[in-house]
Amino acid sequence: MSAPSVSIKLSYREALKQSLRDALKNDDRVFLMGEDVGRYGGAFAVSKGLLQEFGADRIMDVPLSESGFVGAGIGAALNGMRPIVEIMTVNFSLLAFDQIANNAATLLHMSGGQLNVPVVIRMSCGIGRQLAAQHSHSWEPLFAHIPGLKVLSIGTHEDARLMLLTALKEPDPVIIFEYTAMLNLEGEVPTDTISVDSIYAKVRRTGKDISIITYGAGVYKSLAAAAELAQIGVEAEVIDLRVLRPLDEKTIVASVTKTHRALLVEDACQSISVSSEVSARIMEKCFYELDAPVLRLCGVEVPIPYPKHLEDACIPQKEQIVTVAKKIVCHD
Amino acid sequence: MIDFRMPSLGADMESAFLREWKVKPGDVVKRGDIIAEVETQKGIIDIEVFNDGIIGDLLVKIDEKVPVGTLMTQIFSLEEVKTEVKKSGEAEVPKEKPNIHLEVHRASPLAKRIAAEKGIDLSLVKGTGTDGAITREDVDKVVVEQTSPKATSTKTAGENIRAAVAAAMSKSNREIPHYYLQTKVDMSGVLNWLAQENKQRGVKDRLLPIAPLIKAVAKALVEIPDLNAWWENGLQRKSGINIGFVVSLRTGGIIVPAIHDADKKSVGEIMQTLTDIISRVRSLKLRSSDLSDSTITITSLGDGAVETVYGVIYPPQVALVSFGGITDQPWADNGMLGVRPVLNIGLAADHRASDGNTGNLFLTLLKNLLKKPDLL
Amino acid sequence: MSKEEIKKRVFKALKNIAPDTEPEKLSENSNIRKSLMIDSFDFLQFIVALDNEFAIQTPEEDYGKIGTLEELTSYILEQKSKNAIS
Numbered sequence: 001m002s003a004p005s006v007s008i009k010l011s012y013r014e015a016l017k018q019s020l021r022d023a024l025k026n027d028d029r030v031f032l033m034g035e036d037v038g039r040y041g042g043a044f045a046v047s048k049g050l051l052q053e054f055g056a057d058r059i060m061d062v063p064l065s066e067s068g069f070v071g072a073g074i075g076a077a078l079n080g081m082r083p084i085v086e087i088m089t090v091n092f093s094l095l096a097f098d099q100i101a102n103n104a105a106t107l108l109h110m111s112g113g114q115l116n117v118p119v120v121i122r123m124s125c126g127i128g129r130q131l132a133a134q135h136s137h138s139w140e141p142l143f144a145h146i147p148g149l150k151v152l153s154i155g156t157h158e159d160a161r162l163m164l165l166t167a168l169k170e171p172d173p174v175i176i177f178e179y180t181a182m183l184n185l186e187g188e189v190p191t192d193t194i195s196v197d198s199i200y201a202k203v204r205r206t207g208k209d210i211s212i213i214t215y216g217a218g219v220y221k222s223l224a225a226a227a228e229l230a231q232i233g234v235e236a237e238v239i240d241l242r243v244l245r246p247l248d249e250k251t252i253v254a255s256v257t258k259t260h261r262a263l264l265v266e267d268a269c270q271s272i273s274v275s276s277e278v279s280a281r282i283m284e285k286c287f288y289e290l291d292a293p294v295l296r297l298c299g300v301e302v303p304i305p306y307p308k309h310l311e312d313a314c315i316p317q318k319e320q321i322v323t324v325a326k327k328i329v330c331h332d
Numbered sequence: 333m334i335d336f337r338m339p340s341l342g343a344d345m346e347s348a349f350l351r352e353w354k355v356k357p358g359d360v361v362k363r364g365d366i367i368a369e370v371e372t373q374k375g376i377i378d379i380e381v382f383n384d385g386i387i388g389d390l391l392v393k394i395d396e397k398v399p400v401g402t403l404m405t406q407i408f409s410l411e412e413v414k415t416e417v418k419k420s421g422e423a424e425v426p427k428e429k430p431n432i433h434l435e436v437h438r439a440s441p442l443a444k445r446i447a448a449e450k451g452i453d454l455s456l457v458k459g460t461g462t463d464g465a466i467t468r469e470d471v472d473k474v475v476v477e478q479t480s481p482k483a484t485s486t487k488t489a490g491e492n493i494r495a496a497v498a499a500a501m502s503k504s505n506r507e508i509p510h511y512y513l514q515t516k517v518d519m520s521g522v523l524n525w526l527a528q529e530n531k532q533r534g535v536k537d538r539l540l541p542i543a544p545l546i547k548a549v550a551k552a553l554v555e556i557p558d559l560n561a562w563w564e565n566g567l568q569r570k571s572g573i574n575i576g577f578v579v580s581l582r583t584g585g586i587i588v589p590a591i592h593d594a595d596k597k598s599v600g601e602i603m604q605t606l607t608d609i610i611s612r613v614r615s616l617k618l619r620s621s622d623l624s625d626s627t628i629t630i631t632s633l634g635d636g637a638v639e640t641v642y643g644v645i646y647p648p649q650v651a652l653v654s655f656g657g658i659t660d661q662p663w664a665d666n667g668m669l670g671v672r673p674v675l676n677i678g679l680a681a682d683h684r685a686s687d688g689n690t691g692n693l694f695l696t697l698l699k700n701l702l703k704k705p706d707l708l
Numbered sequence: 709m710s711k712e713e714i715k716k717r718v719f720k721a722l723k724n725i726a727p728d729t730e731p732e733k734l735s736e737n738s739n740i741r742k743s744l745m746i747d748s749f750d751f752l753q754f755i756v757a758l759d760n761e762f763a764i765q766t767p768e769e770d771y772g773k774i775g776t777l778e779e780l781t782s783y784i785l786e787q788k789s790k791n792a793i794s
Contacts, residue, residue, distance in 0.1 A: 260442050260468060291442040291468045292461065331462050530768050535759040538768070540748055582728050582745070610749055635747045 006191045013183040015160035016046050020084070023164055024054050027082055030168060033060040033069055034086030034122075043088045044124060044183055066095035070121065074104050074173075077119040082168055087123040089180070090139045096121075097142075104173035105148030116171040120164065126217050126267055127311055128181030133303035136311070138268040140216065143175045144244040144277075150174045151245040152199060155219030157187030159242065166199050179217045201248035203255065207235035209329050211255040213278055214265040215241040218316065222265050225321035234329050244274050252278060253285045260291035261328050267315045270298035292328045297321060334383050334407045338392075340400045341372055341623035342588070343562070343648050344500045347399040348372045350392050353456055359387045361407065366619065370398070373496035374587055375489045375616040377623060385409050394456040394474060439466035446471045452478075489616060493585035504644050508563075509683040512642050513691045517699050518665070519658050519673045525705040541658065542632055543603040545675075546575055547708045548701040549630060549653050550594035556694040558686045559651040560627045567650070567685050576626030576646060577606065579613045587613045588629060588646060589622040599708055634658065643680040650685035653698075654678040709788065714762075714781050721757035725750050736778040762788060 010018070023030050032047060038061040041048030051059040062069035066087060073085035087093045093100070100121065107115045127136035144151045150170055154160050154177065167174040204219060205226050212222045219240045226236040237255050241248065256262050262282055264275035275296045282294055297316035304314055338348065348370035355367045366378040367387065385407035392404045437454040439447070443466045447454050450471070457474050459466035522544055530538045550573050553560040561569045573595045576588040589609040594602060612618050629646045632655040641654035656676040663672035677698065681691045701708065722731035722744060729744045741751060755766050764787040766774065774780040 260440075288441045288445045291440040292465075327462070331460060331467075527768060535756050535765050538752060538755070540752060542748075582726060606749070607753075611753075 007188040008191055009186055010157060010161070010189050011183065012157055012160050012179075012185050012187065013044065013046055015157050015187075015189045016154075016164075016178060017048070017050070018189075019161050019164040020047060020050060021053070023084065023168055024050070024058055026165070027168065029080065029082040030084060031058040031060060031076075031081065032084045032086065033062050033073060035062060035064060035069075035088050037061060037086055042086070044180060046178075046183075047086075066092050067099055070096035070099040071103065073119050073121070074099060074107075074117055077104075077117045077173075078107070078115055083119050084164070084168075085119060085121045087121060089135060089137075090123045090125040090177070091135050091137050093123055093139070093143075100143070100149070100173070100175070101146050105146050108172060109148065117173045118168075118171050120167045120170075120174045120176060122164070122176045122178060124180045124183075125177040126179045126181055127304050127315060128179075128217070130306055130308055130311060132306040136304035138216075138266070138299060138315075140177055140244055140266075141268050141273050141276075144274055146245075148173070149245060151177070151243070153177045153215040153242060153244055154179065155214070155216045155240050155242070156204070157185075157189045161189040163199065163242075177216060181217060182220075185220075199243050201239055201241045201243060201251040203237060203251070204240045205236065205238040207237035207259065209235045209237075209259055210261040210263060210325050211237045211239055211252075211259045212263050212265055212321065212325065213239045213241065213252060213255070213275075215244060215274065217267050218265040221316065221318050222321055224318045225325065228318070228322050229325055232326070234325065236325055241274070241278070247277065247281065249281055249285060252281060256282055256286050257289045260289055262290075262294045263321070263325050263328060264294065264296045264298075265316050265321055266297075267299050269301045270296055271301060273298050295324055295328060297324055333388075333409070333412055334385065335403050336367075336381060336405045336407055338370070338398045338400050338402045338404055339379065339620050339624050341370075341374070341377055341620055342496075342500075342626075343646075344496065344503070345372055345400060347397050348377070350394055350396050350398050350404075351376060352394065353390055353453070354378075355387045355390075356453060356455070357387055357389050357405075361385060361387060364621075368404070370620075373492040374618065374623065375492070376618075378617065378619040380620050381407060383407050386413055390455055393458040395477065396458065437466060438464060439471075440468065442468045443471045446475070450475050490581075490583055490585055493581070493587065497586060500646060501644050504647050508645050508647060510645060510680050511683045511688055511691065513679045513681070513688065513695055514640055515677050515695045515699055516661075517675045517677060517702050518663055519675045519702070522702055522705045523658070523673055537600065537603070539599060539603050540606075542634070542655070543599045543606065544702070544705050544708050545632070545655060546577065546591065546594055546602050546606075546630060547597070547599050548698055549628075550575060550597075551701055551708065552694055552697045553628065554595050555697055556690060558690050559681060559694055561650050561685060562627070562648040563650050563682055563685050564648050570625075570627040572625070572627065574625045574627045576629040576649070577609070578629060578631035579610050581614065587618070587623075588626060589613055589618065590624065590626040592621065592625070628653065630655070640676040641678050643678060645680055645682055650682035651691075651694075652680045654680070709785070711781050711785070714784050715777065717761050718758075718777070718780060718784075721754060721761055722746075724757065725753050734777050737776050739775050740777060740780065741775070758784070763791065764788065 036043050037047045038051040038059045070085055073083040076083045087096060104117045104119055107117050126138050140153060143149060152163055154163050167176055205223055214222045222238045226238050229236045237259055239255055264278050266273055266275050275298055279294045297320055300314045305311060351371050352369040361381050362384050363382055364380055367381050368379040369376050370379055388406035388408055390405050392398050439454050446468060452471055452474050454466060457466050457470050460470055461467040526539055553573050557569045560573050561567050572593055574590045574592045575594045576590050578586050578588050580586050591605050609622050628649055629652045631641060631643055633641050634655055634657045639656040641656055643652035643654040645652045658673045658675045660671050661674040663670050679691045679695055719731040726744050726746060734743055759765055762784050774783050
């Protein structure tokens with residue numbers, strides 16, 4: 001993809017909305033369904049105004065029944081539509097998990113390759129808004145575990161603006177994670193939306209001393225950490241995984257082969273995380289390039305607490321990323 | 333088991349940098365084998381072992397500064413190793429390598445890979461990574477040093493040698509109250525004897541006058557042991573007579589290698605030793621034994637116009653014997669005046685350790701010994 | 709063996725003994741030992757080198773006959789022809 005030549009400043013929320021609008025405009029088969037996406041404008045106001053613009057047939061409010069409406073989305077996809085199903089937050093996704101894991105992910109296989117399920121399921125995710133243990137999950141690893149799904153994570157404004165459009169080109173089910181805590185954050189997005197690349201991990205900053213491999217809410221924190229590290233002469237490369245399944249091994253291996261050191265950063269708790277898998281792949285594919293043990297900075301293994309300061313303490317912050325990266329590179 | 337420690341390569345040496353291990357744990361060594369190279373002010377010196385045996389763990393890493401007396405490795409006898417093997421219940425299993433603890437290196441996979449590619453022994457690399465792990469940088473450093481060994485020293489060999497001489501000579505003039513004696517010797521007997529000897533010898537075995545002179549000094553010292561000594565908290569006589577011989581370098585500076593047990597060597601053996609050590613000095617490829625344990629120094633300026641040398645003692649020794657050039661001079665003998673090849677012999681001695689009378693006895697004895705070169 | 713070739717080999721031997729010098733620049737009639745600052749020990753090494761190079765065992769009494777480059781080349785030629793006859 002050629003680099004976008006012109007960019008404008010948008011909030012993460014507005015970028016998501018513009019991509020929804022583009023998707024609805026580009027293809028008549030595309031429609032949005034989800035709880036409160038229409039009249040209310042979306043639980044997080046991402047689809048505000050779209051009902052008026054596109055009508056009730058394409059912006060569809062659904063009952064509070066995740067299993068039911070995700071199943072309906074799968075059915076629509078099987079019948080030639082390109083549904084975008086919004087699950088309000090990842091916290092409620094387990095109610096639809098059977099539909100996702102047992103139907104969407106398996107039907108191509110069960111039908112001997114006859115039935116593609118081109119459904120896109122969006123859900124907001126993560127912590128940072130003091131919603132306590134039941135509403136602050138980072139469950140990307142749960143979905144990334146399931147064969148038959150493509151799992152994407154929107155860690156930047158650029159991807160908020162573009163990733164949905166790419167996802168809709170996929171013939172098979174795609175899960176997209178958006179981050180509630182980033183909705184109001186402003187950032188640069190390209191105005192050129194025509195050239196949408198197929199999705200791989202992306203090097204967001206190049207460096208030669210250490211690869212910081214992350215996704216989602218970890219991307220901007222890692223970039224901020226890399227900027228700070230640069231001031232003490234440590235050149236960190238920041239890789240935004242973007243695709244949590246299937247993992248873009250090639251980009252990871254190329255980066256670690258260059259830097260010989262890796263720090264993995266994610267909000268999800270450490271055990272059986274995306275980082276666990278990335279770490280294992282590094283061992284398998286480029287062990288002899290490693291000049292230091294691969295380290296991980298992940299979520300603390302507790303139910304997420306309510307108070308802000310404890311919430312902050314549960315996930316990797318910029319300062320920790322700087323400290324651990326320094327330890328790996330400079331041994332102090 | 334014998335502890336092998338950093339030897340003192342001259343009394344003025346405090347430490348040296350280990351530059352290379354020539355052995356690894358488990359290697360079988362014989363007395364006189366070179367096991368390491370160290371860098372002193374006198375350049376790179378080969379370090380020899382003085383016992384047969386099997387090398388244990390290498391306890392000093394490349395480029396470490398190693399003070400004299402530091403334990404560098406241990407040498408196990410074959411018997412010790414055999415007993416170890418029996419104890420461990422593998423009595424009948426023939427072991428190629430002795431049962432010596434071998435270190436598992438804490439090194440990154442990349443460091444190990446590069447070390448393997450470049451043939452670097454990781455036991456010699458100092459790790460600077462987390463918990464002392466060896467990183468790529470540590471290995472790269474050793475690779476760079478091995479490919480450009482001189483890159484590490486900022487001073488040239490010449491400058492280092494100059495500094496070493498300066499330090500030793502300053503100390504000498506500051507601390508040692510020298511007294512000087514001098515005598516003349518008719519060298520015709522020695523030179524005639526040499527000419528006869530050399531006719532019978534092949535080119536490679538020819539003798540120079542310095543060989544019988546060194547032997548004569550060694551024999552005289554057997555009788556006058558107070559000059560074969562060190563001054564360290566009082567006079568310490570030395571049992572072996574190890575003669576330090578001043579070799580000047582073509583590029584400037586001097587190095588003083590030792591001829592060990594010179595009193596027990598024949599004149600021919602002394603010449604052979606001289607040939608070996610002088611060529612090692614001139615190529616700056618010295619061995620540890622060349623530089624250790626000198627008990628007195630001889631300097632000879634025989635090739636110029638100099639007749640008499642007033643020497644500066646090399647501390648902590650207590651005497652220095654000097655030879656000028658052999659020149660034809662008028663000589664009275666048995667009431668007759670003739671022309672003889674004459675050598676001026678000087679003695680500089682430490683007045684704390686001996687008195688003029690000791691020096692007089694020594695020079696007189698030396699002069700008499702040189703009258704009968706065939707008996708040397 | 710030509711004089712030039714003898715000189716070439718002599719220079720090589722001298723260069724081995726006194727690597728910091730330039731024997732090629734010696735003039736025919738200057739004293740080799742004095743010009744190149746060769747001491748008695750180095751000179752003995754040079755005599756050994758002549759033996760290795762030309763198979764001539766220079767006796768001590770002949771040392772006076774090989775002071776200059778010109779003398780040395782003539783001496784070597786002479787000795788070699790003697791050897792050839794015997």
